[in-house]
Amino acid sequence: MQFHDRGHAGRELAGRLRIRQKQGALPDPVVLALPRGGVAVAQEVALALGAPLDVLVVRKIGIPFHEEYGVGAIVGDDDPLFDERALEQLGLSESMLAPVVERERAELHRRERLYRQGRPAPDLTGRTAIVVDDGLATGSTARAALRSVRRQAPARVVLAVPVGSPEAADGMRDEADEVLCLEQPPTFMAVGLCYEDFEQLTDEDVLKALHTTAEH
16 A cells, blocks of 8 residues: 555554554553654544644664664664664674764754743653654664653553554564554565655644644
């Protein structure tokens, strides 16, 4: 299945999550979007579930000569979570990536300040935390996000994505209580190829989605 855009993907995901909610599997939910792309998907989920929407800003750590290739990720002020096997295969060390981590952390805090606008992060204690992104490629950002969420003592952690690689989706089952990945193409190449419209979102798009959801 190819999704038209992130809104379409979000509605498909929301339909499946509504079933789980009716089954009693998602008590007291809060939806946490990985910006920017995950916000447009998560907006549909939050509206369908009648749940609050917030952001969980995660930054991918890319390699210097190919920034889109993620070998780790950071959340907040947590230590970076690296893919040790990938570092070894590429002949890289954590210290070599320190400048990348510093740059990404600065951007992470900039986005947190902008998106939250003084609002505190939601209290996840005892709640169902539903982490949503627009897709799952290597899984590095999702893994960092899920571990950060788990440390905040929710009753249940759910990862919900429209599409992902089968390997990455399977790897997330050790991190979340439930993984919902609608499409897992056996020849997965890239998240963007599973969408007809995969235009990059802006900070303004994120703020608008958060504001619109808060009004409901």
